[in-house]
Amino acid sequence: MSVNKARYDSYRSELDAVIKNIEHVIVGKKQISELSLVALLAGGHVLLEDVPGVGKTMMVRAIAKSLGLQFNRIQFTPDLLPSDITGVSIFNQKEMNFEFRPGPLMGNVILADEINRTSPKTQSALLESMEEKSVTIDGHTHILPNPFFVMATQNPIEYEGTYPLPEAQLDRFLLKLNMGYPTPDEEMSILSLMIHDHPIDTLKPVVTNVQLQEMKQKVTEVYVDDTVKKYIIDLVTRTRNHRSIYLGASPRGSLALMKASQALAFIMDRDFVVPDDVKYLAPYVLTHRILLKPEARFEGESAESVVMDLLNRVPVPIQKGQHAR
Amino acid sequence: MPIVQAYKVERSYSLYSLVLYILGFMLLWEWLRPLNQISSTEDTHVFVVFTAFLFLVTYFQWPWWISFPVKFVALMYALHSLYYPDLFLSFQWVPHLLGDIQANIAMIWSRNWTDLSSVTRSLLFLILLWLVSYLMNYWLMQTKRIFLFLFMTVFYITVLDTFTPYDAKVAIVRTVFIGLILVGILRIMKIVEKEGFSLMKGRFPVMWMVPLTVVIALSSTLGLLAPKASPQWPDPVPFLSALSSSGEDVPGDGNSFGRIGYDTNDSRLGGPFKFNYEEVFTAKVKERHYWRVETKDTYTGKGWETSERDEPLFLDRENVEYNALGSNLIEPGGAEMEKQKASIKMTKRYPFIVSPGVITSLRARDDVNFLMHPQTGKINTFSQNRTTELKSYQMDYELPQYDEKKLRESGGDYPRYVSGLYLQLPTKLPKRVKQLASRVTSKLDNPYDKAKAVENYFALNNFGYDTVNVRAPKKNEDYVDQFLFKAQKGYCDNFSSAMVVMLRSVGIPARWVKGFTYGEYQETNKDYKTYKITNANAHSWPEVYFSGVGWVPFEPTRGFSNPSTFEEEIQSAAAPAAPAAPKDKKKNEIKPEQKEKSADKAAKKSDSGLNIAGFVTLIIVLAAVLSVALFRKKWLRQYYIWKFRREKGEGTFAEAYHRLLYLAQLYGLKRDPAFTLREYAAYVDRSLDTKDMKMLTSAYESLQYGRRDSRDYWNDTNRKLWENLIKSLRG
Structure with missing residues (x-):
């Protein structure tokens, strides 16, 4: 145990540094930065649903900079074509052949801004690349760089002229997060912080890519006890027969919940998952994977409230051999 | 007595507890008062004095190794004054008593209730009083709830009033008056305890007591003077007996009634x-x-x-x-x-x-x-x-x-x-x-x-x-x-x-x-x-x-x-040492009274076939069961500490932890099944004002959800945390 602990300690300092870096730029959003790291370490992607101007871009840039990763931003518009993001082959007249010009997708950390503004064709190109970690153009498969982390944003207010993401595609995001407005105190310190230069310009990488890869490897080694797995499965299966839910979460949901829990446990300096990890992450992992019945929506229920309701009901296993029923 | 003083210092608002004990005793007295009427017992004062003494000793809150022997001696003295004419300190009566008890234990085992001697019955009754005084102490000092007992007292008195010649007109007023004052005082003490402020000298009691007494006195007087409706139901006693004798009077032809x-x-x-x-x-x-x-x-x-x-x-x-x-x-x-x-x-x-x-x-x-x-x-x-x-x-x-x-x-x-x-x-x-x-x-x-x-x-x-x-x-x-x-x-x-x-x-x-x-x-x-x-x-x-x-x-x-003529024989048989004739004669003379003395409230029933000793034993067993049930938390606590101090090995930590969870639930710290251990630990820590549960839980977590060797976990640190938690659980 002591050996394990020492190893985690070494990562602990780096993880702390990353979070500190992000906090340097984004005031008071430690939870969101942590959750973003969870998604990154678990190899997943994040859907940020929020109004403009709360610092989504800044946070993604801060993560990218702290990890020394290449950051690309794609502003989705209705006329954006798939090739505009993946890249395109251009005929080189000098060399008389087609030459691949990589698009903005060919980066480590991608901010896909207002993803619901673009056509489903372009959306699916993005989501496919997220899942496959590669793009195929003109019969050539181009492997995307590693790590590949997409943070897509959606504006929950404006729906005119948007193409809402279908259920199947929402499923591809590991977590769905909400930034929310800062508190007045936090906003005060934001103003003081930004009065001269933007701090993002001074941010230095604190983790190397190699270390990041190591960490990702370690995350997969975090132990998940059978009782915890049962708890996850119990939660997810309950979404499938809840009275307010029209469509429950898929097995991909269980998998996502487990992977995210592993990453969270790792960040929390543990080599095993506890039910608290699961309970904490469940709203972020499950809400975008379930569809409410219309009548439930009319009654004022939301995906969040239903998931919270489930969490308040599913018994937590606290004993070996005891399985949640 | 230095010990007394030492304990007095620890006790807060002792004047209050004195009042409580006195009122509690008076309430219990109401149970003893009808005895000499319904059972023609003449020496109820012995039981009353004994009970008063028990309350007095309890009030001093001496440690058990002092109070127990004192109470025991008092019990013996009460028994002696009821039955043995010789001097208490001569101890000549002791062999008689022991012989009697020995003979009667055998009878109890053979369920021969009817032959139990009156000494044994009185002994059982005195023990019962002792147990009840413990129970009263628990109600008054620990839980600060007396309503159940008050209700039982009222019920008891009214039942006696209905079914026996005992006239409870005054008793019922007395009981309600005492009981309400008691409930009122206990309430204020509970508030004091809950809010955590100490009673100011002199002022608070007056502020609380005066209106309390006035309100109760006023309402009691009003209740006494107010016109009362006539009973809605007929007197149940003749009604019941009429019901039971309404059967057809069939001449006995064998199997018909x-x-x-x-x-x-x-x-x-x-x-x-x-x-x-x-x-x-x-x-x-x-x-x-x-x-x-x-x-x-x-x-x-x-x-x-x-x-x-x-x-x-x-x-x-x-x-x-x-x-x-x-x-x-x-x-x-x-x-x-x-x-x-x-x-x-x-x-x-x-x-x-x-x-x-x-x-x-x-x-x-x-x-x-x-x-x-x-x-x-x-x-x-x-x-x-x-x-x-x-x-x-x-x-x-x-x-x-x-x-x-x-x-x-x-x-x-x-x-x-x-x-x-x-x-x-x-x-x-x-x-x-x-x-x-x-x-x-x-x-x-x-x-x-x-x-x-x-x-x-x-x-x-x-x-x-x-x-x-x-x-x-x-x-x-x-x-x-x-x-x-x-x-x-x-x-x-x-x-x-x-x-x-x-x-x-x-x-x-x-x-x-x-x-x-x-x-x-x-x-x-x-x-x-x-x-x-x-x-x-x-x-x-x-x-x-x-x-x-x-x-x-x-x-x-x-x-x-x-028939009474025969019980005396058993008496003299149980005391074979009883010597010379004149003394024997004296013995015989007091015997018939003794028989009545021993009678408790159930004694009267013996002519209708219910046996007294069985009844008394039943009450004692019930009281014992009740006290086990009431104090089970305390006993369990001690038992677990004792048990897990000596246990080691693989499953011990997990078992101890789960016992703690169980005990905490008994003490009212309920765990919602959807609570994770951490959430519950935070709740427990908040309630008990510690951090121990969090620490203990994090150890348990790594055992439960991580892959750990459980043997190392029942170590001194964890055991100390565990013991502290168990000890800090309060009713």
């Missing part, structure tokens, strides 16, 4: 009956006892008949022939006789006299003659050569006090008129009856012990008392044989007939007596107590002849206690 009552024809016994509570007569006596009417000598195999051989005799009412009565009830010098007087008022008219024992003179209407049948002992009343019924009569009589030693020494040489009449058995009597009797008595060498053995045989072999589910014997069946070997349950006729027949079969003369039990206590006037005897008190029992002594009554019927 008959009614118990006095009936002159006993030639065919058996079959079920219903109790009939019609009053027969009331008797004013100093001491209760059975009432004889007549005896029968011939057992036919179906019932009892009389072989009328001698002519009836006229009795001189001023001087009833001592020996003429009841075929030598007592041989001259056979027992010490106690002079008594009785006055009888008949409700039902019967042409015969009920007799308490050896009558010396009778007083009644002048025109009445008394005619006695020498064999049966029945005294009929005649006026101008026709049977007549008396409304009332008085008598002087003597109650025999049997000496057990004399009974044991009595041999087998019987006068001819005894052996001629009272060893009769039918020729058709099945052999196994005699075989059984021989087996029961074979190891004993004197008639008295043999008789006792047969008397106890039924109780030891679980014969039941039943008046309903009993079948009359078939045509070819013997009444006693059917009871002994088939039914093994029945009522007085069965038990008494069986005892007589069994004794006769082993050569001991015995006869069958009919009469009444002592009836239901009504009231006390000067020294005389009034008893009401109803048809339900009709009874039968055996009398056994001992040469040199006379006829001695026994009581084999389950659920009935011996």
Whole structure:
């Protein structure tokens, strides 16, 4: 145990540094930065649903900079074509052949801004690349760089002229997060912080890519006890027969919940998952994977409230051999 | 006493607790007050003083190793002052007491409740008081809730008021007044405890007490003075008895229901009956006892008949022939006789006299003659050569006090008129009856012990008392044989007939007596107590002849206690060391009172078949169970600490942790099943104001959800955390 602990300690300092870096730029959003790291370490992607101007871009840039990763931003518009993001082959007249010009997708950390503004064709190109970690153009498969982390944003207010993401595609995001407005105190310190230069310009990488890869490897080694797995499965299966839910979460949901829990446990300096990890992450992992019945929506229920309701009901296993029923 | 002072310092608002203890004691006193009325106990003050002492000792809050011995000595002193005339410090009474207890423990094991001595009963009652005082202390000081007890007290008093002669008019006012003040004080103490402020000197009590007392006094006065509606329901007692006696009066044809009552024809016994509570007569006596009417000598195999051989005799009412009565009830010098007087008022008219024992003179209407049948002992009343019924009569009589030693020494040489009449058995009597009797008595060498053995045989072999589910014997069946070997349950006729027949079969003369039990206590006037005897008190029992002594009554019927004349024998038997004669005599004199002293509130019930000692034991068992249930948290806590201190090994930590969870739930820290351990730990820590649960839980988590070797986890650190948590749990 002591050996394990020492190893985690070494990562602990780096993880702390990353979070500190992000906090340097984004005031008071430690939870969101942590959750973003969870998604990154678990190899997943994040859907940020929020109004403009709360610092989504800044946070993604801060993560990218702290990890020394290449950051690309794609502003989705209705006329954006798939090739505009993946890249395109251009005929080189000098060399008389087609030459691949990589698009903005060919980066480590991608901010896909207002993803619901673009056509489903372009959306699916993005989501496919997220899942496959590669793009195929003109019969050539181009492997995307590693790590590949997409943070897509959606504006929950404006729906005119948007193409809402279908259920199947929402499923591809590991977590769905909400930034929310800062508190007045936090906003005060934001103003003081930004009065001269933007701090993002001074941010230095604190983790190397190699270390990041190591960490990702370690995350997969975090132990998940059978009782915890049962708890996850119990939660997810309950979404499938809840009275307010029209469509429950898929097995991909269980998998996502487990992977995210592993990453969270790792960040929390543990080599095993506890039910608290699961309970904490469940709203972020499950809400975008379930569809409410219309009548439930009319009654004022939301995906969040239903998931919270489930969490308040599913018994937590606290004993070996005891399985949640 | 330095110890007292040391503990006084620790105690906060001790004035309050003094008031609480006094009020609590007064509430408990209400339970003891009716005892001397409903059970004719004269020495209730001993119990009251004992209880007061218990409360006083509890108030001082001495450690248990001081208070326990002090209370124990007090208990012994109370017991001593009730029963033993010699000096307390002489300790001569101790061997008697120990011998008595030893004998009675054996009886308790054999469930022979009816024979328990009064010393043991009083001891059990004192222990019960002790337990109750503990319970009161718990209610007053720990939980600060008394309402349940108050409610029980009110219930108890009202029940007594309804069903017994006890008049609870004042008691109920007192109880409600005391109880409400108690509840009010406990409430303020609870608030003080909850809010965590200390009582300011002098000011707070006045601020709280004055309005409390005024409000309670006002409302009580108002309640007393207010006009009251008449009862909506009829008085339940006559209603209930009317209900129970409304059955059809069918003449006994075997298996149909008959009614118990006095009936002159006993030639065919058996079959079920219903109790009939019609009053027969009331008797004013100093001491209760059975009432004889007549005896029968011939057992036919179906019932009892009389072989009328001698002519009836006229009795001189001023001087009833001592020996003429009841075929030598007592041989001259056979027992010490106690002079008594009785006055009888008949409700039902019967042409015969009920007799308490050896009558010396009778007083009644002048025109009445008394005619006695020498064999049966029945005294009929005649006026101008026709049977007549008396409304009332008085008598002087003597109650025999049997000496057990004399009974044991009595041999087998019987006068001819005894052996001629009272060893009769039918020729058709099945052999196994005699075989059984021989087996029961074979190891004993004197008639008295043999008789006792047969008397106890039924109780030891679980014969039941039943008046309903009993079948009359078939045509070819013997009444006693059917009871002994088939039914093994029945009522007085069965038990008494069986005892007589069994004794006769082993050569001991015995006869069958009919009469009444002592009836239901009504009231006390000067020294005389009034008893009401109803048809339900009709009874039968055996009398056994001992040469040199006379006829001695026994009581084999389950659920009935011996006629009082007999308990004394057991007393002197239990104290064999009792020396010289004069002292013995003194003993005998105080005995009848002792019997009453021991009586608790249930004592009165004994004539209706409920046994007192069983009741007391039941209450003690209930109290014990209750205290276990009430204090189970504390006990569990201690037990777990003790248990896990010595346990090591793989599963120990997990088990200890789960015990802690269980205990915390008992103490009201409920864990929602959807709570994770951390959430629960945070909740517990918040409630107990510690951080231990969080630390302990994080250790448990790595054991439960991580892959860890559990053996290392039950280490000193974790055990200390665990113990601290267990200790900090509070009700």
